[in-house]
Structures are given as C-alpha cells and as structure tokens.
Amino acid sequence: MKVNDCPLCKSDGGKLVFRNPQLRIIQADEPGFPAFYRVVWNRHVAEWSDLLPAERETCMNVVVTVERILRSELQPCKINLASLGNAVPHLHWHVVARFEWDSHYPASVWGAPKRASAADKLALVASRCLNVNRLIAIKTAP
Amino acid sequence: MKVNDCPLCKSDGGKLVFRNPQLRIIQADEPGFPAFYRVVWNRHVAEWSDLLPAERETCMNVVVTVERILRSELQPCKINLASLGNAVPHLHWHVVARFEWDSHYPASVWGAPKRASAADKLALVASRCLNVNRLIAIKTAP
Numbered sequence: 001m002k003v004n005d006c007p008l009c010k011s012d013g014g015k016l017v018f019r020n021p022q023l024r025i026i027q028a029d030e031p032g033f034p035a036f037y038r039v040v041w042n043r044h045v046a047e048w049s050d051l052l053p054a055e056r057e058t059c060m061n062v063v064v065t066v067e068r069i070l071r072s073e074l075q076p077c078k079i080n081l082a083s084l085g086n087a088v089p090h091l092h093w094h095v096v097a098r099f100e101w102d103s104h105y106p107a108s109v110w111g112a113p114k115r116a117s118a119a120d121k122l123a124l125v126a127s128r129c130l131n132v133n134r135l136i137a138i139k140t141a142p
Numbered sequence: 143m144k145v146n147d148c149p150l151c152k153s154d155g156g157k158l159v160f161r162n163p164q165l166r167i168i169q170a171d172e173p174g175f176p177a178f179y180r181v182v183w184n185r186h187v188a189e190w191s192d193l194l195p196a197e198r199e200t201c202m203n204v205v206v207t208v209e210r211i212l213r214s215e216l217q218p219c220k221i222n223l224a225s226l227g228n229a230v231p232h233l234h235w236h237v238v239a240r241f242e243w244d245s246h247y248p249a250s251v252w253g254a255p256k257r258a259s260a261a262d263k264l265a266l267v268a269s270r271c272l273n274v275n276r277l278i279a280i281k282t283a284p
Contacts, residue, residue, distance in 0.1 A: 047221050049209045060202060067191045078231060079189050082224035086240060086248035089220060098228060106228035108252035 003044045008090035013040055017133045018140045023059060025066060025136055027129065028094075032117050033109060034126035035074055035097035037136075039063050046089040062140055063093045069135045070097040073128055080109065099125070145186045150232035155182055159275045160282045165201055167208060167278055169271065170236075174259050175251060176268035177216055177239035179278075181205050188231040204282055205235045211277045212239040215270055222251065241267070 002009040012019075014026030021042065028036040039062050045051060051059065067079050076097035083093050098105055101121055103113040144151040154161075156168030163184065170178040181204050187193060193201065209221050218239035225235050240247055243263055245255040 047209065047213070048223055049206050049213065049221075056202065056206070057199070060198065064191050064198070067189065071189070071191065078226075078228050079191075080224070080226045080228070081190060082222070082226070082250075084220075084222045084224070084250055086220050086222070086250070108224075108226055108228070108250060110250035111253040 003090070006044055006090050007088055008040055008092060009044050013092070014038060015133075017136050020140075020142075022055070023062060025062065025140065027133060030109070032103045032113070032122065033096060034122060034129050035070055035076070035132065036109070037066050037070070037095045039066060039093040039095060041091040045091050046085060048083055048091065050091070059091075059093070063095055065139050066095045066136060069132055069139065070095065073132050073135065074125060077105075084110075097125070145232070148186055148232050149230055150182055150234060151186050155234070156180060157275075159278050162282075162284075164197070165204060167204065167282065169275060172251070174245045174255070174264065175238060176264060176271050177212055177218070177274065178251070179208050179212070179237045181208060181235040181237060183233040187233050188227060190225055190233065192233070201233075201235070205237055207281050208237045208278060211274055211281065212237065215274050215277065216267060219247070226252075239267070 012026055014028045016024060017027055018025040023042055024040050026038050028038050030036040041059060074097045077100050078098040080096040080098055096109055101118060103115055103117045104111060154168055156170045158166060159169055160167040165184055166182050168180050170180055172178040183201060212221060216239045219242050220240040222238040222240055238251055243260060245257055245259045246253060
C-alpha cells in the first residue's frame with residue numbers, strides 16, 4: 001500500500017490534527033499561512049476519481065467540516081480548496097483560509113507573493129488555529 | 143439570484159459544453175491549457191460549504207465525470223481540481239488536465255510559466271478536446 005519515496009506515505013506531512021483509518025488532517029507548515037490544512041487520504045492513490053464513491057463522500061465531508069470550522073473561527077474572506085498533487089501525487093486536499101492581507105491574496109497561494117503579511121495578523125490567526133485544531137478533532141471524530 | 147458585476151452571473155464564462163438548471167460546464171479560454179474546464183454552479187454562492195449536501199454531491203459527481211473523461215481521452219500525467227474564487231467568488235471548480243510538457247508543470251497553473259508549450263502538443267490536445275466536449279455533453283446529461 002505504501003509507495004517508496006512518497007512523502008505522504010512516509011510521514012504525516014505536517015502537524016497531525018486528526019487521524020482515522022481512512023484519512024488524516026494535518027496543519028501544514030507553510031510560512032505565511034497558519035490556516036493551511038490538508039486532508040490526506042491515507043492509502044496511496046493519485047487521483048480523486050481513483051476513490052470509490054463512498055470514499056469520496058467520506059473525504060469531501062471532512063473537507064467541508066474543515067472549511068466550516070475555518071469560516072466560523074477565522075472569518076476568512078475566502079476558502080481555497082484544491083487537489084493538485086503534481087509534486088506529490090498522493091491524494092490530498094488543500095483547505096486554506098485566505099485573507100485580504102495575506103502575502104498572495106487575491107492570487108493563489110502557489111504563485112509569487114505580492115506583499116509580506118503583517119506579523120500581528122499572522123500571530124492572531126495562528127493562535128486561533130489552536131481552537132480550529134481542537135474543533136477539527138472533535139467534529140471529525142465519529 | 144444574480145449578482146451585479148459578477149462575471150459568472152453575467153455570462154457563461156467560457157465555451158459552454160453542458161448546462162442544466164443547476165450547473166454548467168465550460169471549456170475555459172486559458173492560453174496554453176486547452177484542457178482547462180470549469181464546473182460552474184449557476185446560482186451565485188461563494189463557498190463550497192454554502193451548498194446543500196445534495197447539491198455538493200450533484201456538483202462533485204459532475205467534476206468527477208469531467209475528470210474521468212479527461213483521463214481517458216487525454217492521458218494526462220495529473221488532474222488538478224480547485225475551487226478558489228479569490229478573483230471571482232462565484233462557486234466554480236477548475237478541472238485541468240496537466241502534462242509534463244505544459245508551460246507550468248509541475249507547478250500550479252496559477253504561477254509563473256516555466257517554459258513555452260510545444261505548439262504541436264497543444265494542437266493535439268485541443269483537437270482531442272472536441273471529443274472531450276462531446277463526451278461531457280453525453281455523459282453529464284441525465
């Protein structure tokens with residue numbers, strides 16, 4: 001099941017917030033983006049359509065749970081969702097809370113920065129993410 | 143229901159491939175990416191979690207249908223899915239077939255290009271997209 005040299009088969013891929021046999025939720029280590037989460041399918045598959053319908057439903061329900069918690073706790077101006085996997089073709093959903101003041105807004109987080117984020121704003125989001133992590137663990141558990 | 147100055151309330155947003163009362167599928171006009179599709183929710187909502195569960199299921203089933211057709215017809219090295227909406231906060235899913243030779247691979251399509259795509263390869267994908275469009279219309283219709 002595990003694929004040699006796949007970073008998401010080898011390790012959690014970030015700070016583990018929740019894990020069950022099918023998937024895990026990590027808080028990514030992305031400088032400038034404290035509210036950058038990933039829902040990682042534990043089994044190594046590359047594409048969204050590789051999952052069974054029931055697996056996609058399970059996974060997407062978790063993505064929506066994370067999105068809802070980010071919206072209620074952080075009031076971002078936008079949520080960004082993406083399953084790209086060009087660099088790491090192991091299915092994972094990026095769930096990112098975006099703010100007008102963040103380094104890349106309104107561009108995607110994968111382009112060049114437009115500005116530096118204010119340290120106080122980043123620190124406030126980071127501190128609120130402690131509660132986001134707590135709520136993710138509570139609300140995702142069966 | 144329609145929002146003033148929302149480009150996706152005002153127009154289809156690209157070449158219309160399929161439309162029903164809930165959603166539409168367009169082939170985007172993105173130079174260098176002939177196989178760049180969008181599933182646009184017709185009603186103006188900003189976030190994925192603004193949809194009802196049944197609406198999300200409907201929408202995601204269509205995203206998966208488009209992904210499957212792109213995979214079978216074009217054999218891309220990766221599919222990229224994303225709902226960002228920072229510039230246009232009207233719910234739409236990007237469904238993009240990626241190739242090792244495309245201008246941005248392995249980076250996201252929203253960053254800076256790494257190279258020019260070969261014209262013959264682009265032309266071949268564009269010609270195959272005629273069949274993709276035909277299949278999308280057939281397989282998405284009830």
